[in-house]
Amino acid sequence: xRNFIAMLSFxxxxxLKALLHITIEVEHKxxxxxxxxxxxxxxxxxxxxxxxxxxxxxxxxxxxxxGKISLSDTGRKKAIEILRKHRLWETFLxxxxxxxxxxxxxxxxxxxxxxxxxxxxxxxxFLGFPEYDPHGDxxxxxxxxxxxxxxxxxxxxxxGTTCRMVAVKDNTVAFLKYVSQLExxxxxxxDVLSRQPYDGSMEIAINGKNITxxxxxxxxxxxx
Amino acid sequence: xRNFIAMLSFxxxxxLKALLHITIEVEHKxxxxxxxxxxxxxxxxxxxxxxxxxxxxxxxxxxxxxGKISLSDTGRKKAIEILRKHRLWETFLxxxxxxxxxxxxxxxxxxxxxxxxxxxxxxxxFLGFPEYDPHGDxxxxxxxxxxxxxxxxxxxxxxGTTCRMVAVKDNTVAFLKYVSQLExxxxxxxDVLSRQPYDGSMEIAINGKNITxxxxxxxxxxxx
DNA sequence: TATAAATGTTAGATAAACCTAATTCAGGAT
DNA sequence: ATCCTGAATTAGGTTTATCTAACATTTATA
Ligand SMILES: [Mn+2]
Ligand SMILES: [Mn+2]
Ligand SMILES: [Mn+2]
Ligand SMILES: [Mn+2]
Numbered sequence: 001x002r003n004f005i006a007m008l009s010f011x012x013x014x015x016l017k018a019l020l021h022i023t024i025e026v027e028h029k030x031x032x033x034x035x036x037x038x039x040x041x042x043x044x045x046x047x048x049x050x051x052x053x054x055x056x057x058x059x060x061x062x063x064x065x066x067g068k069i070s071l072s073d074t075g076r077k078k079a080i081e082i083l084r085k086h087r088l089w090e091t092f093l094x095x096x097x098x099x100x101x102x103x104x105x106x107x108x109x110x111x112x113x114x115x116x117x118x119x120x121x122x123x124x125x126f127l128g129f130p131e132y133d134p135h136g137d138x139x140x141x142x143x144x145x146x147x148x149x150x151x152x153x154x155x156x157x158x159x160g161t162t163c164r165m166v167a168v169k170d171n172t173v174a175f176l177k178y179v180s181q182l183e184x185x186x187x188x189x190x191d192v193l194s195r196q197p198y199d200g201s202m203e204i205a206i207n208g209k210n211i212t213x214x215x216x217x218x219x220x221x222x223x224x
Numbered sequence: 225x226r227n228f229i230a231m232l233s234f235x236x237x238x239x240l241k242a243l244l245h246i247t248i249e250v251e252h253k254x255x256x257x258x259x260x261x262x263x264x265x266x267x268x269x270x271x272x273x274x275x276x277x278x279x280x281x282x283x284x285x286x287x288x289x290x291g292k293i294s295l296s297d298t299g300r301k302k303a304i305e306i307l308r309k310h311r312l313w314e315t316f317l318x319x320x321x322x323x324x325x326x327x328x329x330x331x332x333x334x335x336x337x338x339x340x341x342x343x344x345x346x347x348x349x350f351l352g353f354p355e356y357d358p359h360g361d362x363x364x365x366x367x368x369x370x371x372x373x374x375x376x377x378x379x380x381x382x383x384g385t386t387c388r389m390v391a392v393k394d395n396t397v398a399f400l401k402y403v404s405q406l407e408x409x410x411x412x413x414x415d416v417l418s419r420q421p422y423d424g425s426m427e428i429a430i431n432g433k434n435i436t437x438x439x440x441x442x443x444x445x446x447x448x
Numbered sequence: 449t450a451t452a453a454a455t456g457t458t459a460g461a462t463a464a465a466c467c468t469a470a471t472t473c474a475g476g477a478t
Numbered sequence: 479a480t481c482c483t484g485a486a487t488t489a490g491g492t493t494t495a496t497c498t499a500a501c502a503t504t505t506a507t508a
Binding site for chain 4: 233235270271275289
């Protein structure tokens, strides 16, 4: 696996994708902190500092000592490419290889780092240029456009309303398994029956069945 | 990408696959030398020595200082798994994504290292349990069986005979491009017209057209 | 068999990505 | 204005995979 012009390591790619996730995808803020980034990636802050210096050197982020971190234009473009590959592979696994919704992320985390422009283009075509991945997240286009998410969380839904699940915020296996167990999935219709003021737990109805969920759980279900 | 029990690094996997290639696939001998292995992998002999000590430690090869190297049963099993993934991915790229015959190897070299048993099984099924890859090489089965090759090289074919191309020995881009250029491919019928005793160059006919090829080239075309 | 050539190993460095422990800095609270 | 605290950085290590240069062993050849 020889090096192309300015080819990035798996690790560098993961840092860029993490920054995209923190700054754009989740919070709609545009800067991240060292500890926040390190926490997200499961490394120590000292490790992140080293990498931040390297990414700045390569002009992929803007960052000053003790300051906030944000992606440069090149860095963001690169991060969006990786996100595009991640979501295309998730779609492939789900649509073509009979993977379940909660299994795709782990494998896509590896596949997203395969280097071949032709592979991405052909995969996209093979899948029929999909717009959304199996979690309901928008797939960035070949030209690098990433639709903003208009999603809100189930914990924000008003009592007495009905909504439709479109994605999840948490991608851990534990969470996704619990989701399946409750027979929740993409496009499941949810009736919001009531919310407990004490701890934010909610009673909801899915497929005609009433269940109670915690606030923590509701905060990780995205709806339209 | 957390570590599974006894998970191997990309590098360790590449060493095992190289040993399989040298000892079984190409020469049908059962032992390799340090320089030979290092040469094949494009590293220095000193580097290979270090890795050999590690692979012995992990009981993946049998090897004594200054002695010959061969795969242990575990090592061979692991190497065959990687070769299986390599050839399944090549088949996928060729059959489903419209890659050409000479483009698949490079990308499969990356894809072969993806860790997911389910992915391999489902990919195999998706492709209809193929027996041969786009280069005509046998794909190891799920249970680890690898059909021996009965191929001989075009340079060994007798004058006046007709044969069929089934595979190539060389997988470099330069070689494969030249093959395409000559309009040679899997299953092309070749008439062996004559061989020059001086340098082993041969005159052959393909698709009714006469061409002359070098001995070096003929040694890398496999036929039945 | 003695020597030369080829093959293989060791020693000592480097770069990437990580760690722990110690230190520095910036912003909020007295 | 000073202090405290949490955030961030630095210093000093480790591990993996690589290298070069020097050394050791085996094999081939004269
Ligand atoms: Mn995902
Ligand atoms: Mn990743
Ligand atoms: Mn190949
Ligand atoms: Mn490989």
